[in-house]
Amino acid sequence: MAGDADLVRDWVDGWVVSRGAAPPLVEPWGYTVHVGLPEQPGRHVLGAVNDGVREDDVRKAAESTRARAFHLKVFAEPERVLPWLGPAWQPYGSGDFLMATxxxxxxxxxxxxxxxxxxxxxxxxxxxxxxxxxxxxxxxxxxxxxxxxxxxxxxxxxxxxxxxxxxxxxxxxxxxxxxxxxxxxxxxxxxxxxxxxxxxxxxxxxxxxxxxxxxxxxx
The missing domain is CATH 3.40.630.30 (Gcn5-related N-acetyltransferase (GNAT))
Incomplete structure (x- = not known):
């Protein structure tokens, strides 16, 4: 099985194929995917998981867009991540997970x-x-x-x-x-x-x- 951070890239690469989104753009903190939907023009995905997720990276990702309905995906506990986001970010989907097999x-x-x-x-x-x-x-x-x-x-x-x-x-x-x-x-x-x-x-x-x-x- 690949390392946990590699599984994030696996998920991004497969998700864009599954949903017909644009190829991911590699960022210093992870990936940006352009989806092209009115309620999801794109998404930022942090490349680390759990304790590897850093506050600076989350803040940089969050500050990299001002577009309405842009999504942010971070593979860490909401209790850690949400205080790092500004008031323009609205959480949703409580209790979701990344899984592998x-x-x-x-x-x-x-x-x-x-x-x-x-x-x-x-x-x-x-x-x-x-x-x-x-x-x-x-x-x-x-x-x-x-x-x-x-x-x-x-x-x-x-x-x-x-x-x-x-x-x-x-x-x-x-x-x-x-x-x-x-x-x-x-x-x-x-x-x-x-x-x-x-x-x-x-x-x-x-x-x-x-x-x-x-x-x-x-x-």
Whole structure:
């Protein structure tokens, strides 16, 4: 498994492929990614994790933009990070995490009766979709392999189809697809709810994730 700071670069590289964002720009403190959405024109990502995150770097990243809705991602405890941000930064997404796993070839769970799994690849991204007997959406996810690493992204299960093992089915399909393309490790960013699924299929927490959004120019 790569070092924790290397996992941040893995996540940035895979996330831009998964979401169709611009290639990351390397900064002294991490990375800037131009996303191109009205509510997220771009994001700054600190390159260090946990105790490696320094106040000076967070402040420099935060001061490098005045654009409304620009995002900031820091892989350290919010209690440490938030006091370093100015009043123009609004936190969101309490309790998020960076997680990682080694990709080991294993047999995935069987698709439950009454469901169908489909996978396809486009633009470097492999997508997995589970539908019910009527063809309605049940669960989905995608993975972006970038060499030895891969980013798992946008895992979702419909409320009416939860607790039936569909998340495990999707994750197994994505793990297999990434491993087939040569990836040996995977990373993702998740919510507290998602963490339960990922730990159940072998992932571990690397660091907490602090999220903030810029409110726009002040004064």
């Amino acid at each position: 080694a990709l080991v070839p294993t047999a995935g769970p069987a698709v439950p009766p009454g469901y169908r799994l489909r996978t396809w690849s486009r633009g470097g991204v492999v997508r997995a979709l589970v539908t019910d007997a009527d063809g309605a959406f049940a669960a989905r996810g995608q993975v972006a392999p970038t060499g030895a690493s891969a980013v798992v992204d946008q895992i979702e299960t419909s409320l009416r189809h939860r607790r039936r093992g569909l998340g495990r089915v999707v994750m197994a399909a994505l793990h297999a697809a990434a491993a087939a393309q040569g990836a040996t490790r995977a990373v993702l960013a998740c919510t507290p709810e998602g963490r339960l699924l990922y730990e159940a299929v072998g992932w571990h927490v690397v660091a907490p994730l602090t999220n903030a959004k810029h409110l726009g120019a002040v004064g």
